[in-house]
Amino acid sequence: MANKVKVLIIDDENLAREIIRKYLEDKEEISIAGECSNGFEGIKIINEEKPDIVFLDIQMPKITGFEMLELIDDPPVIIFTTAFDQYALKAFEVNAADYLLKPFSKERFDESIEKAFRYMKNKSLQQDVIKNLIKENDGKAEFLERIIIKDGSKITILPLENIKFIQAQDDYVMIHSTEGKFLKQRTMKYFEDHLDPNNFVRTHRSFIVPVKRIKRIELAEKNSYQIKLDDATNLPVSKSGYDKLKEVLR
Numbered sequence: 286m287a288n289k290v291k292v293l294i295i296d297d298e299n300l301a302r303e304i305i306r307k308y309l310e311d312k313e314e315i316s317i318a319g320e321c322s323n324g325f326e327g328i329k330i331i332n333e334e335k336p337d338i339v340f341l342d343i344q345m346p347k348i349t350g351f352e353m354l355e356l357i358d359d360p361p362v363i364i365f366t367t368a369f370d371q372y373a374l375k376a377f378e379v380n381a382a383d384y385l386l387k388p389f390s391k392e393r394f395d396e397s398i399e400k401a402f403r404y405m406k407n408k409s410l411q412q413d414v415i416k417n418l419i420k421e422n423d424g425k426a427e428f429l430e431r432i433i434i435k436d437g438s439k440i441t442i443l444p445l446e447n448i449k450f451i452q453a454q455d456d457y458v459m460i461h462s463t464e465g466k467f468l469k470q471r472t473m474k475y476f477e478d479h480l481d482p483n484n485f486v487r488t489h490r491s492f493i494v495p496v497k498r499i500k501r502i503e504l505a506e507k508n509s510y511q512i513k514l515d516d517a518t519n520l521p522v523s524k525s526g527y528d529k530l531k532e533v534l535r
Contacts (some may be wrong), residue, residue, distance in 0.1 A: 290405070293336040294320035295327040295353075296366060297345045301387065305340050305366075308394045315398075324348035325440060328356055332438075336361050338401045340385075343367040348433055348442070356435045362404040364397045428481045432460065434467045441467065445484070450520060451476055451493040486533055488512060488526035496533055 292315050294302050302320050309315055318334040321327050324345055331339065339361050343350040350365060365384040383400045385393060404410060432443045441464070449461040453473045460467045477487045487493045498514045502522065505511040510522040512530070522530065 289316040290314055290338060290402075291316055291318040291334060291336040293318050293327065293330055293334065293339045293361075295322075295324065295339060295345075295350075296320075296342040297322045298342070301342065301366065304388075305394075308391055312398065324350070324353040324356075327353060328440065331357060331361065337405055338362045338364060338398075340364050340366055344369060348440075352433045356433065356440060362401045364401055427479070429476075429479045432467075432469065434460070434469050436467065443467065445480070445495075448485075448495055449498060449514065449516060449518065450495070453491040483533065486526065486529050488530060489521050489523045492520050492526075494520065499530075499534075502527070502530060 292309065294305050294317065296302050296305075299322075302322075306317065306320070309317065315338075318336045319330045321330060322345075324347055327339070327341070330336070341350045341353065341363050343365055344367065348356075350367075354360065354363070366387060366389075367384060368387040383397045385397055429445065431445060432448075434441045434443060443460065443462055443464065447463045449463065451473070452459045452461065454468065456472070457468050457470050458473060458476065460469060473487070473490070473493065476485075476493055480493065484497070485493055485495055494512065494514070498516075500513050500515050502510055502512050503519075505521070510527050511519050512522055513519055
């Protein structure tokens with residue numbers, strides 16, 4: 286390769302970063318573009334340095350490796366590193382993405398580098414892998430603990446307790462919160478599936494509402510209801526939404 290391959294290391298463990306640096310010492314075709322301990326800094330360096338390959342830890346504070354994937358517009362080739370095989374085995378083997386299960390050997394590391402080189406020659410394959418990984422991760426039944434939102438270069442971590450309501454916006458949703466309004470490219474169905482139904486109710490095809498913010502249910506007109514939130518906002522309630530509310534509030 287005429288130009289050196291640029292590598293970025295993102296891992297919150299200093300020892301893990303040191304091991305990757307050591308394993309890269311004998312690879313003259315590779316240069317280390319940088320290293321960092323969290324996803325925020327990682328996104329900044331990816332945008333500035335445009336690395337070819339990123340070693341990305343899955344479990345990190347602030348934002349996880351999977352959450353990072355959603356925030357990168359043109360992702361480089363990703364080699365995931367993880368100490369938790371439940372995050373790796375199914376998602377990665379099914380979708381042919383590479384991962385390193387900590388602790389990993391030099392031999393296994395070298396294999397991942399060779400695989401990354403192949404992905405570099407076929408970027409569309411790598412992009413398909415990342416789409417599949419996000420889809421696979423979305424399919425998990427785990428409830429969200431926060432929502433990560435990217436607006437240009439700004440990234441917001443929105444705690445669920447700050448949500449006033451979520452509103453459908455075609456292929457997006459508008460999240461109304463105490464911190465303002467945020468547009469996110471997700472479906473209402475995604476949030477309906479990934480928010481705890483004891484705490485959030487889809488009261489209408491266009492609205493999901495936190496139960497704690499509902500002050501009362503009112504009859505709007507004959508056989509039609511609306512809810513009043515704690516900030517005096519009125520939202521419509523469908524028949525199925527009314528049934529769900531009765532179930533949760535009883």
